[in-house]
Amino acid sequence: MVPITTSDRPALAGSVSPSAEPLLRIRNVAKTFGKNVVLRDVSLDIAEGEFLTILGESGSGKTTLLRIVAGFETATAGEVWMGGERLDPFPPYRRRVNTVFQHYALFPHLTVEQNVGYGLRVAELPAEEVAPRVEQALGMVKMTAYAHSKPSTISGGQQQRVALARALINRPRLLLLDEPLSALDANLRRQMQVELKSLQREVGISFVFVTHDQEEAMVMSDRIALLRSGELEQVATPREIYSHPATAYTAQFIGHTNLLRAEVKKGVARFGSISWPVQVPDGRVLFSLRPEKIRLAGASGATTGDAVPFRGTVRHQAFQGATELLQIESPDGVVLSVRIASRREWRGELEFEFSPSDAVPVRDSRERV
């Protein structure tokens, strides 16, 4: 991919790029549709070359946020800045932002080649410049052989690639992707995740990717912004958000977890008969303990001096290939999920343990109607 130049579309918003500034700044953006509040006070920065995923359930406002950046919706309040310039007063066709739509939105009356060249042709670039760039873009997504096909004659995955080429050929500073993989079957989806990520590294353009699939978010993103009912719940790297979820909602939405509502007194947390040392103030504290952080005592030799032991009876065992998911019941009647490496069937009462540092204190999630 050729580096981004600003020469071919001189009058576009967001063309000026001062260094060190984030590429995109979303400042206190709110959006209401009538009485329905979709976004409330969202602020988010996106760095140059970053792959940021906006993750959330349906109805969380993630698509609306993306559409505000693209220019298809107007924010009720707040500002969007790009490269030191206000972006939100400009219509979509004046922004150096391109979108890959959920259902690709390829023009059915144009061939693959004409679809990809659309942006350059409406910008009235000379034909001798359009042709090689279209060829290059088609090559980038391995669709050269289908240049003269109509979109209806190629598969979903191929349409996806064409949509990507059609957006990237314009050399946007920011590419928005609205659940682009949701219509693909599981295998193709995993393959496209990898392709998309490596393509992003290759072209070096910032990607803002919207999805409801937390696994997808983890695989691809530099950072994840978790959106819940129109507010950002947490913005962090996949590792950070997984291992140190800020809230109970985050802990449950990203991966599976056990939530332990413990009583903390003088540096000791007590949850039923289980107790472990902590460094949080006294009171009722919610802890997130990932199923894979619980292990069979003495099983792997990983036992450390400070491991917290407890007994549990296996109530249910689900074989999931590489791992087994156990539902165990402690003597106090608390049911916990435990993920261990697959080995054999487990029965009866067993000894389990976890490291105190793996029980992460999380904020109780805000309750909302």
Added chain:
Amino acid sequence: MFSRAYKAVVTLPPLLWVTVFLLIPYLLMFCYSFWSVSAEQTIVHAWRLDNYRELLRVGVYWQTLLRSMWIAGRVTLFSLLLGYPLAYYLSFHAGKWKDLLYQLVIIPLWVSYLVRAYAWKTILGSDGVLNTLLQYVHLTKHPLEFLLYSPFAVVLTLTHIYTPFTFLPIYASLEHIPGNLVEASQDLGASPLQTFWRVIVPLSVPGVLAGATFAFVLSLGDFLAPLLLGGPSGIMISNIVVSLFGAAYNWPLGAAIAFVMMVLVVGLLFLSERLEKKWSFS
């Protein structure tokens, strides 16, 4: 899946209907077009091409046919010029007024054709609403005579009557354009005008073709508007057919003209359908 008896019960009535009320009459008409009328005013059942020769020989027949096509062509053009912008506005910009405006376009269809034709007579006549108004504001001294009993009156009335028929298929095809295609076009840098010409117009071609076919075919065969508002210069081919089957009592010649028109219309419908298929992408 379905039993034979069920299939027979379902397909037989329409088949019978079409045979009795369409195929047989058309066939009769086709036969008539080769016969002739004797001096004693009886039908002579002799198979000859004389009627078709007559059509080519006597100027008034083919000239009237050409003029009818010219009138139908103008009606088609004006219906499209009115119907397309209306459909476009309703589909993309009417917002909450969409349903109301749609009804307003449709309601005239419920009013009898005759009533609307007579309404134009009242408006366009020499003592009509329009002429009275023009003289009242001193734009004209005498009533404008070309307004009524002229091809102008026929084109105007037919355009008024058939614009909803062109509007409907165009509106339907515009409504079928996925919103995300328009957004994708804007997203790729196309101005609203570029989006209109590069995305909306090509995708509404089937609707335009269907609408144009409606307007052209329906006004080509119209005989009431020319009868009521056309005057001598606004006569159309159907008026000739009507008089040949009536006062002139020359059914064979009337049948020959009707058959030529039918071939013309069927050919047109066939062509329009081919083109519509070529331009539909769903």
